[in-house]
Amino acid sequence: MPLISVTDLRGRDLSAAQLRAAVPRPELDVDAAIASVHPVVAAVRERGAEAVLEAGERFDGVRPEHLRVPAEVIERALAELDPAIRRALETAIDRVRAVDAAQRREDDVVEVIDGGIVRQRWIPVERVGLYVPGGRAVLPSSVVMNVVPAQTAGVSQIVLASPPQKDHGGYPHPTILAACALLGVTDVIAAGGAQAIALLAHGADDLGDGTLLDPVDLVTGPGNVYVTAAKRLVRGTVGIDAEAGPTEIAILADESADPRFVAADLISQAEHDPLAASVLVTDSPRLAADTEAELAVQVPQARHADRIREALGGRQSGVILVDGLDQGLAVVNAYGAEHLEIHTVDAPAVAARVTNAGAIFIGPHSPVSLGDYAAGSNHVLPTGGGSRFGGGLGVQSFLRGIHVIEYDERALDASREAARTLAAAEDLPSHGRAVEIRFDGEGQSR
Incomplete structure (x- = not known):
């Protein structure tokens, strides 16, 4: 039985709307999640830290003594960090900083008429809450991707929340804390899920240790459907970056592509979550068949093979056969993938014709996993077709444009x-x- 389904669009002239309906999508019902999340958010708004602690005990199986992580715990996490992991995090930090430095905005001044001036001032958000998941995987890279652009933008107050861990004394995972220490983030909260988003948005008079938490102005960071539902509920009270869904990769490839690389990259995203989307768009039936054969070889060798099989076999994943690159480009532009790889002849020229994608990875030596860690790009990207109207997290996400008029x-x-x-x-x-x-x-x- 094939690991991944095939949809044949060859010979079909479809509109953009029809293409969006034809491409695989995960089933993600945020509205349904809101029904269960709403009482949690309301309880945190009304009762503060006590409601967060109760939710953490129910959902994470642990109740920390208090929510704010002590400075000595953060410092110890860095001191005990594996040196190889520290070097890798420092590499990621340096590269993201280098890219983000180029995104800084200077004020724009336009003299509209003699004696009439409009300035555009770019002012950082004052206080931000950054969320880093801690479920199936430990994601210190998400600390880097959230914190560095905020710091580069000039944000003066950063609060980071990550779920408490039963195996680590009710604190977030030590690697998460070590990444915070490397970046100088000292205000870390042991809270996850919807309750963490609500806490960041509404603040609390007492975190259980006699200290208060002021509400933030903006919440960013990825999470599951319950985190997304909580973001939707607090939007307007605070700003949010986006409503993130399951991770996704689309690969546009022709017969020149190496099926080993294509299969490995599809697997790398499927590894995240059973709802992760892995989509191959190709005009080569031979590549499709060879990729399926490679999946049959590589998936059993993977550590998370069961999770990967579920993701590849889900309705959100598949191979899409097209007539040629023109139709292939129409498909990927309609899909608007979070991550889009281009494995074609003259890949840079093909990539230049892409209009909708969170990030584009060009050629056989630019895998998505590089962007997750060490490319210098940001991996907090729009999902679910959101790239049609929004971009990924960056310095601009933490800046506000204010017009100043002087006539x-x-x-x-x-x-x-x-x-x-x-x-x-x-x-x-x-x-x-x-x-x-x-x-x-x-x-x-x-």
């Missing part, structure tokens, strides 16, 4: 007619009067 009398005078006419057209005469009063009688500007 002198001459510039305002030159703008009177346009303002007065549009105010009248919208039946808002007091708008026009607020301009005109500056030029008549005693109220005239001097």
Whole structure:
């Protein structure tokens, strides 16, 4: 029995909407999750840390003495960190910092009219809450991907939440804490899931140790469907980066692709979660068959083979056969994958025609797993087709653009007619009067 299904779109002329309906998607019902998450979020809003501790005991099987992780625990985690892991984290930090440094924004100044200036100031969010999951896998790389762009943007206050671990005294995993220490993050909260998102959004008067937690202004970071549901519930109270779904990879490949690499990369994403999506789009039936053969060889060798089989066999994964690269590009642009690999002849030129993707990995030596750790790019990316209207986490995610308007009398005078006419057209005469009063009688500007 094949490990992955095949959808044949050859000979079919489909619209973008029809293509979006034809591509595999996971079943992710955030609305249904809200029903179970809403009481948790409400309880945290009303009762603070006690509600978080109760939820942690119920969902994570552990109740820490208090929620804030002591400084000495964070410092000890770094001191005891495997030197090889430390070097790898430092490499990731340096590379992400190098990329993020180029994203810093200077203020823009436009003289719209002689004497009339509009500035665009870029101001960092003051206080952010960063969420790092701790379920099936320990993800210190997600600490890097959240913290570095926030620091580069100039965020002054960072709070990081990660689930408590039964095996580690009710604190987040030591590797998570060590990554925090490397980045100078000292305000770490032992809370996971929906209760962590609610705590970041609403704050608490007492974390169980007599210290308070002020609410944040923005919450970022990946998580499961319950984290996503909690983000939806607190949106508006705070900003959020995105509603993240299960991870996904799409690979656009022709007959020049190496099926070993293609299979390995499909497997690498399937390893994350049974709901992870792995999609191959190709105009080569031979590559499709060879990739299936490679999956049959490589999957049994994988540590998480059962999880991978479930993900590859799910409705969210599959091979899509197309007539050629033009149709293949139409498919991947309709899909808007979180991660898109290009394994084709002249891959850079093909990649230049992609309009929807969270991140694009070009050629046989740019696997998605490189982007997860050491490419310098960010791995917190839009899922579920969200790349059609949004991008991944970056410095700009932590910046706010504020227009500053400064007109002198001459510039305002030159703008009177346009303002007065549009105010009248919208039946808002007091708008026009607020301009005109500056030029008549005693109220005239001097």
